[in-house]
C-alpha cells in the first residue's frame with residue numbers, strides 16, 4: 001500500500017490531483033462521466049462579482065501540445081454561483097473545494113472573498129491575480145509584488161479560510177511576487193496560470209482568436225511550471241499547488257519533486273474528460289515504479 005494522501009493548510013486530500021479552475025466547471029458535467037469524489041479536490045470556475053459574458057469568439061486556438069484560450073472569465077457572477085451553482089456542485093461532490101475568485105479592483109476581490117468565505121464547502125480560497133487592475137491602467141495585479149501583496153492583505157483581512165494566491169507566469173521574477181504574497185499573509189501559492197500567447201491564421205493573415213492574444217496552456221508549458229514551482233519552493237515556506245501542462249501521473253510526481261504539495265490539471269481535462277481519473281488510477285503504480293511509499297516524502301525532493 002502506498003500513501004497518496006497530502007495535506008493543504010490542515011485539509012487532508014485523498015490524493016494531490018485537483019482539476020484546475022476554468023477547465024472543470026462546477027464538476028457536475030464531469031460527474032455524469034465518473035464519480036468525481038475520487039478527486040483530491042477541485043477548483044471551480046473563476047468567479048467575479050458581476051456576471052461576465054466573456055470575450056468575443058473565436059476564443060480558442062489549437063497549438064502543438066497545447067491551446068490558447070481567451071474565454072475572458074465567463075461566469076454567472078457571485079450571486080448566481082452561490083444560489084445556483086454551488087448547491088448543484090454539492091450534490092455531486094462531497095469534499096472541500098477550492099473557490100477560485102477574480103477581480104478587476106481590490107474592492108472586487110474583497111467582495112468575492114467575503115461572500116465565498118461563508119460557503120461551508122469552500123476549503124480554500126484561490127485568488128487569481130492575473131486580472132487587469134482597472135484603476136491602474138489595466139496592469140495585471142499579478143505582475144507587481146506590491147499589487148499582489150495588496151490584494152493578499154485585503155482578502156486575508158475579510159476571510160477565515162486559507163487563502164492561496166494564484167500567480168501569473170507572465171513576469172520577470174516570479175519569486176519576488178510569491179514572497180510578497182507570503183509576507184502579506186498568503187497561506188499558500190498556486191502556480192502557474194496561462195502564458196500569454198498568439199496564433200495567426202495563414203489563410204486570413206489575421207490572429208486566430210478574436211482578442212488577438214490569449215492564455216497558452218497544456219502539455220507544452222510543463223517545463224515552465226516545473227521551473228517556477230522549483231524556484232518558488234526555494235523562497236517560500238507556505239505550501240505550493242503546482243500546475244501547468246500536467247497530463248500524467250509522472251507529471252504529478254515531477255511537480256511534487258520540484259516542490260508542489262498538490263497538483264492541478266487544466267487543459268488535459270478538455271482533451272480527455274477522464275484525464276484526472278486516469279492520473280489518479282495510475283498514481284499508485286507510478287509510485288511503486290519509482291519506489292515511493294508516501295507522496296509526502298517527495299515534496300521538494302529535487303532540492304536535496
Ligand SMILES: Cc1cc2nc3c(=O)[nH]c(=O)nc-3n(C[C@H](O)[C@H](O)[C@H](O)COP(=O)(O)O)c2cc1C
Nearest residue numbers: 020021022046069128192193217218244245266267
Ligand atoms: C479554458 C480555460 C479557462 C481557464 N479559466 C481560469 C479561471 O477562471 N481562473 C483561473 O485562475 N485560471 C483559469 N485558467 C487557467 C488554468 O486554471 C491553469 O492555471 C492553466 O491552464 C495551466 O494549466 P494547464 O496547462 O494544465 O491547463 C483557465 C484555463 C483554461 C484552459
